[in-house]
Amino acid sequence: MKIKDIAQLAGVGISTVSRVLNNYPDVNKETRERVLKIIEDHNYTPNDSARLLKLNDNNDNIGIVVEGVYNEFFAEMERVISTFVGKTNYTLIINHDNKHDEDKIKKFKSLLSFINTKKLKGLVYLGGNYESIPQDLFNQIPCKIVFLNTILPSKSTAFNYSSVGIDNYLSGYTQMEYLLKKGHKYIGIIISDFKDSGVGKLRFKGYTDALKNYNIEFCEDYIIEGHYNYEYTYNQTLECLRNHSKITAICSSSDAMSIGALRAVHDRGLTAGKDIDLISFDGMDIVKFCIPSITTFIQPRREIALSGIELLIELIETGIDNYQIIKDVVFCKLESC
Amino acid sequence: MKIKDIAQLAGVGISTVSRVLNNYPDVNKETRERVLKIIEDHNYTPNDSARLLKLNDNNDNIGIVVEGVYNEFFAEMERVISTFVGKTNYTLIINHDNKHDEDKIKKFKSLLSFINTKKLKGLVYLGGNYESIPQDLFNQIPCKIVFLNTILPSKSTAFNYSSVGIDNYLSGYTQMEYLLKKGHKYIGIIISDFKDSGVGKLRFKGYTDALKNYNIEFCEDYIIEGHYNYEYTYNQTLECLRNHSKITAICSSSDAMSIGALRAVHDRGLTAGKDIDLISFDGMDIVKFCIPSITTFIQPRREIALSGIELLIELIETGIDNYQIIKDVVFCKLESC
DNA sequence: CTGAAAGCGCTTACAG
């Protein structure tokens, strides 16, 4: 079924059918109804490619790239964005990137190709690290772009991007400081991975700098790699506690990992919040219902997601550029610390 | 930049550029390299709409509709599918449906329109209930379709679809029977919603039938609505336990809700697995790390997702139809029961 | 190995 067939069946020209299709006002009422009836009866849907080809870049595609959608944290942000876009006239094209190990430059080039192929008007990028992308490559991005929770080149006017996120370094520092102020000296640190090059890296820098400022020696043996995985974190924490009975507190860079750690503490016969202070980061909804509930720093992730997509649409529609938003984290004192 | 510009710059005809673009072998090596260089230099990307228009239905689009992506259970299945498709030559087009309240027929029509607009070769549908869709409408689906965890019209050859899922009725029956065999008579039942028309409805039927067969009176007051939400389930469970101190066991239709319930049991000063038996459903990774860990029936959701997408691609490539797969649930005995 | 030309299914001035 194409527009020509509908036109023939209705006994009109194809322009008229097109006008009906696009809700143009200048069509005779009866003609319109006749055409609509035939469209309905034959379940006709216009060919999108043909429309877009003609309309050229008049599509309204927004892209979203998620690095690490297996992290529930990002998954939730994606849902917020997808729901928001669903209520607009934009179409969201989703690109889940799981190639963490790939060369950054190569990765950036495939990002460019994604934008070009889909003729995106704008893009939201979740996660990742584009700290060291050459400026000329960066500025080849042919559409509006908003990075959420991404590590970016230190801002200079030469780099053209917008972003929404938190101050990861400062948050990490504050989190660790909370334990230090309570007098802890032997503190386990849960990170995703030594090779983590995303925001976790900044948080970790905050941890170690806080230790330094409080004259507590940083001990590599107290590092627990959790890979954002319950089981893995559970096993690593169990082993760390077994080998280092001095440890009196745990500083975890993500709630997902804290849940595995909490169980490890329990299985060592200890109680978090009493025998061991566990302080976490992210503020997932579940922490409040864990036993004991987990003290954490809430990243306003829904707010970041929402600001991000709203900002992107504003950038697209106004032509403005270069807008940076920093959100505050919120301390949430519960039972584990 | 269009193909014509590249051709001009390279001093060749557009057909040659097209041949280079599509990796045709019959191009002179030097010509090819010259053209590639220019394409590279100018960051040229062919216009997808134009290609697709010409190729007509030679795109390889697969669609996925997720009803209720806010349920982590489905979110994870989607990720499995998205990752799998990413490794093929198919493009995945995602459609998150949050209009639970909409008229089924209307919903089905917009499903048809999605398929037609995107010219989908195949579709994976997660969740929902299409039990009562008229046959003639159903058979208007112009592509291969695989339903995962969906309620469907009782199978007859007249309905053309494939599916992967579990036997929800039987699983629900078995789950409740486990509590009944342990001698429980006053059993709280956690469901998402009285109006739930998805698979939860079938599970619930299993629950009540089991009660009947064991001559235990069904008590509507023991029903707890949880809306797949920790907080909501927590509050409802707390209230139910407060009002009905007779209750000795809880049968929950989903792990996400069990986590809220677990905390409610704890806050009543009770211990799940000792004072109250809590048995759950789904088998999310987290249950093993809760305190106490949650006894549950594992739905092989990654397996269902994987079988589903593999099946769909097979259907597309072989032309076969009408394939139903039922997976077994696996009982996982942990501490809460 | 290469190029000119037709045509994919739409939209939109333009002329009536």
Place this chain on the structure above:
DNA sequence: CTGAAAGCGCTTACAG
């Protein structure tokens, strides 16, 4: 209010 015609940027027989 309506229709014939041009053209969006590609691909692919066809002819050389």
